[in-house]
């Protein structure tokens with residue numbers, strides 16, 4: 001098995017690409033969260049469970065992800081006094097407290113509406129959230145070898161490039 005630190009390093013590189021992609025895509029806040037905030041004091045979006053751990057595996061690289069997350073952001077209990085309608089403690093009224101070190105499902109998921117928008121506006125037809133979820137999981141659990149990881153990383157960079165080129169025009 002690969003060194004958990006190396007697997008986490010690869011995973012965080014993919015997360016960075018996905019974070020850039022989300023920032024370029026910029027769908028959730030204007031199209032979902034801000035509407036919820038207008039009608040309801042709290043926005044939940046799709047954070048309707050404790051997804052920071054729900055699908056995580058019980059292996060060293062996931063454990064390291066959790067440890068590093070808690071070192072930076074604190075443990076979930078630190079946030080449990082904050083009033084929110086999401087069962088996830090990391091969900092603050094204005095959104096997720098975690099800017100990095102999220103679990104694979106939190107990094108990969110988009111609802112059908114967001115995926116339709118990606119198709120219509122950006123002509124991105126290959127954002128398959130389950131596929132991306134498994135790509136992230138297989139990076140972190142070491143199923144992917146280095147070549148497979150690099151291929152997956154290139155696929156994510158290509159998707160990100162498409163959102164970026166739309167912004168630049």
Ligand code: SF4
Nearest residue numbers: 047051088091096106
């Ligand atoms: S960790 Fe963040 S993204 Fe994941 S469920 Fe909680 S609030 Fe949502």
Ligand code: SF4
Nearest residue numbers: 028032045046110111
């Ligand atoms: S993925 Fe969909 S449900 Fe989740 S926050 Fe974005 S728009 Fe809302």
